[in-house]
Amino acid sequence: MQTASDLNLSERKVLDIIWRLGPIARTDIGPLTSLSTMSVSRITRELADRGLLSEEVHRSGGRGQPSRPLIIKSDAACSAGVYFSSRGLQVGLIDLSGQLLAHDSVAVEASRPIDVARAAAERISYFCKQEGIPEEKIVGVGxxxxxxxxxxxxxxxxxxxxxGFRGNDLEAELQAGINKPVYVENDAASAALGERLLGVGQTINHFFFAHIGHGIGGGLVLDGRLYRGARGNAGIIGVQFPNDQPRPSGQDLFAFLQKNGVEASDFEDLEFLRPQTCPPLKTWIARASAQLRERLWITARILDPNAIIIGGRLPFHILQEVVARVDDETFCNEGVDLPRPKVFASSLGPLAGVVGAAVLPLYSRYFISD
Structure with missing residues (x-):
């Protein structure tokens, strides 16, 4: 009997479409995948037999048979994700439909990968008991x-x-502390992946994701797939902002706020700060947005994406302020009528990192991958 990891490219294409656009009729899948109607019918029947798809009955009120659009069978599998902060971990659990079932912040005393993995494993077990999910449903941890x-x-x-994360084989070190398959990605790329499968990027095939975390990085989605580059580092834009100068990063923001008398050392401390009542925050947003705008303009012209999505660890209200300053009618406007990429705030907000990490096992096992 085949398992999910045995899915071929056509099956992955069909699942990917249903994941992102479902509920969707079989007749609408073919044009989006270049598969024939007969092939789509056969593939969806086989995926349903494996317990990955189900039909959702829609009645229009008229005569005849109700429509039966396809949806992902959410309880077929789950996966977990781990994302880092200076105070510990964010751990989340999602089902196969992408619903975030549980998430929490976990303090970790030691910083070795094996300690991080053990702390994550303990919290994942707690989630499973809390949600009534058999642990064998967990297909991996990202x-x-x-x-x-x-x-x-x-x-x-x-x-x-x-x-502590500068070892010689991080995946093996993490695997030693957890009894589920481990999947690793850098935080910016995983957030871009989460945005593609569950966020505003669901219907955007070409986009650049600017990730503001402790540092500043990026992820790149081309033709609907996460593009990793030759060594897994595609999208590094942090090199455009020297570390010894002001830059649009979380660490720079904390240092600037502290220098100006505002106590903030991690992203949770920003939740109740508003630029209208916190002048140092307003000043930083204006400066960081101008820096991002200039570099993202160049990035957009090199890559020619449909959109730029800005996300990461910043609270959503701050993220929106940044996006509003980056995106106006003059952004990427050289006066020669070149198309401008749209600029969006991540619809997942600060959860993009943990959701993106949790997506990694599902992406690798079920959807369009490398």
Whole structure:
């Protein structure tokens, strides 16, 4: 009997469409996948037999048979994700339809990968008991790592705040602390993936995701797929902002606020700050937005995406302020009528990281992958 990991490319294409656009009729899937009506019918029947799809009955009130659009069978599988902050971890659990079933912040004393994995495993077990989910339903755990990959993706040029993640085989070190398959990605790429499958990027095939976390990074989706590059580092825009100068990053924001008498050392501390009542925050937003605008203009002209999505760890109200300053009628307007990319705030907001991490196992096992 085949398992989910045995899915071929056509089956993955069909599942990907239903995941993002469902409920959807079989007749609408073919044109979106270049598959024949007969092939779509056969594939969807086989996927339903494996317990991955179900039909949702729609009645229009008229005569005849009701329509039966296809949806992902949400309880067929679950996966978990882990995302980092300076105070610990965000751990989340999603089902196969992408619904966030549970999430929480977890304090971790030690910073070794095995300790992080053990803390995550404990919280995932708690979620399963809380939600009544058998642990065998968990197909994997995704880790959105705070840094960029070196050479063979086993090593990480970790952010300075996470020195324990500079080992020689991070995936193996994480795997030693958890009894589920481990999937690793850098935090910006995983957030871009989450946005593609569950956020505003669901219907956008080409976009650049600017990720504001402790640092500043990016993820790239081309033709509907996460583009990782030769070494898994496509999208690094942080190099355009020297570390010894002001830059549009979380760490820079905390340092600026503290210098101006505002106590803030992590993103949770920003939830109740408003630029209207916090002049240092307003000043930082104006400066950081101008920096992002200039570099994203260049990035947009090099990559030619349909859209730029700005997200990461900033609270949604601050993110919206940044996007409003980046996106106006003059952005990417050279006066020669070139198409301008749309600019969006991440619809997942600060949850994009943990959702994106949780998506990693599902993406690898069920949907369009490398």
């Amino acid at each position: 880790f959105a790592l705070p840094g960029d990959f070196i050479a063979d993706r086993k090593r990480l040029n970790a952010h300075a705040m996470f020195p």
